[in-house]
Amino acid sequence: MKQFEKKSVTPLGYKTPEGFFEQSKKSIKALPRKKNRQTISFVSFSAAASILLLVPITTMNFNTNNQLTQWEEDEFVTDLLMETLVMEETQIDAAIEASLIANFENENPLKP
Amino acid sequence: MNSLFRFSKSASTERYFNALVEEHHDQLYWLIRKWVSVHDDAEDVLQNTWMKIYKGLPGFKGDSKISTWMYRIAYHESLRFLKKTKTNYRLDDIDSDYLNRLKADTYFDVNQAHLVLHQALGKLKEKERFLFTLKQEKEMTFKEMGAILGMNENSIKTIYYKAEKKVKNHLQINTDYETV
Numbered sequence: 001m002k003q004f005e006k007k008s009v010t011p012l013g014y015k016t017p018e019g020f021f022e023q024s025k026k027s028i029k030a031l032p033r034k035k036n037r038q039t040i041s042f043v044s045f046s047a048a049a050s051i052l053l054l055v056p057i058t059t060m061n062f063n064t065n066n067q068l069t070q071w072e073e074d075e076f077v078t079d080l081l082m083e084t085l086v087m088e089e090t091q092i093d094a095a096i097e098a099s100l101i102a103n104f105e106n107e108n109p110l111k112p
Numbered sequence: 113m114n115s116l117f118r119f120s121k122s123a124s125t126e127r128y129f130n131a132l133v134e135e136h137h138d139q140l141y142w143l144i145r146k147w148v149s150v151h152d153d154a155e156d157v158l159q160n161t162w163m164k165i166y167k168g169l170p171g172f173k174g175d176s177k178i179s180t181w182m183y184r185i186a187y188h189e190s191l192r193f194l195k196k197t198k199t200n201y202r203l204d205d206i207d208s209d210y211l212n213r214l215k216a217d218t219y220f221d222v223n224q225a226h227l228v229l230h231q232a233l234g235k236l237k238e239k240e241r242f243l244f245t246l247k248q249e250k251e252m253t254f255k256e257m258g259a260i261l262g263m264n265e266n267s268i269k270t271i272y273y274k275a276e277k278k279v280k281n282h283l284q285i286n287t288d289y290e291t292v
Binding site: 028031033 | 125126129130133134137138141145146151155158159162163166219220221222223225226229230233
C-alpha cells in the first residue's frame with residue numbers, strides 16, 4: 001500500500017504532451033475573453049440573420065399582394081363572361097340594338 | 113486562500129479567475145485525468161470545468177472553501193462525461209471501460225506495474241474511484257470529500273474503506289507488483 005501511495009503522488013503512468021500545462025493555462029485564461037467575443041458575435045449574427053430573414057418575407061408579402069390583385073382581375077372578367085352566358089338571347093339582341101342606336105345617334109346628331 | 117477570496121471581492125472576476133487558474137489548474141487536471149483516464153478527454157472536461165467555474169464565480173458566496181467548490185464542479189463534469197461515454201456495462205468485477213480507455217490513450221505509459229495499479233483501480237466503482245483518488249491525491253479529510261460529493265461523512269468513510277480494501281486485495285494477489 002505504501003508503495004502505491006508513493007506512486008500515486010506522481011501520475012500513474014500518465015503522460016502529458018510537452019508544454020501542456022503552460023499552453024492549457026494560457027488557453028483557459030483566454031476563455032472569458034473568447035466567451036465575450038462569442039456573445040458579441042452571436043448578437044451580430046442574430047441581427048444579420050433577422051435582417052436576412054425579414055427582407056425575403058417583406059418581398060414575399062409584396063409579391064403576394066400583386067398576385068392577389070391579378071387574381072382579383074381574372075375573377076372579375078370570369079364573372080362578366082359567366083353573366084353573359086346566362087343572359088337570354090333576346091336580352092342580348094335588345095342590348096345590341098340599343099347600343100347600335102345610341103352609337104348612331106351620337107355619330108349623327110339631329111340637326112335643327 | 114481566504115485572503116485571496118477577500119482580494120477577489122475587490123478585484124475583477126477575470127483577474128480572480130486567472131489567479132485561480134494559476135493556483136489550481138495542475139491539481140484539477142490530475143484529478144480529472146485520474147477520473148476520466150485519457151488525456152484528451154481530461155483536457156475537454158478540464159476546459160468545461162473552468163468554464164463552469166468562471167460562470168459560477170460571481171455567485172460564489174464563500175460558504176465552502178473555493179477549492180472544495182471547484183473540485184465539486186470537476187467531479188460533476190467528470191461524472192457527466194463518464195456517463196455520456198459509457199459503452200460497456202460491468203459484467204464482472206472489472207470496469208472494462210476504464211481499462212480500455214486507458215490502453216487506447218497515447219499518453220499512457222503501458223508497463224506491467226502501471227497496469228496492475230490500474231487493474232486495481234478498475235475494480236472500483238466510479239464513486240469509489242473518485243473518493244480513492246481524492247484521498248490519495250489530495251489527502252483530503254472525509255468531511256471535505258463529503259462536501260465535494262454531496263454525501264455525509266459516514267457514508268464517505270464506508271465507501272472509501274471498501275475501496276481501499278479492494279485495492280489492497282488486488283495488489284496483494286498480484287505479488288509481482290511489490291518487486292517493481
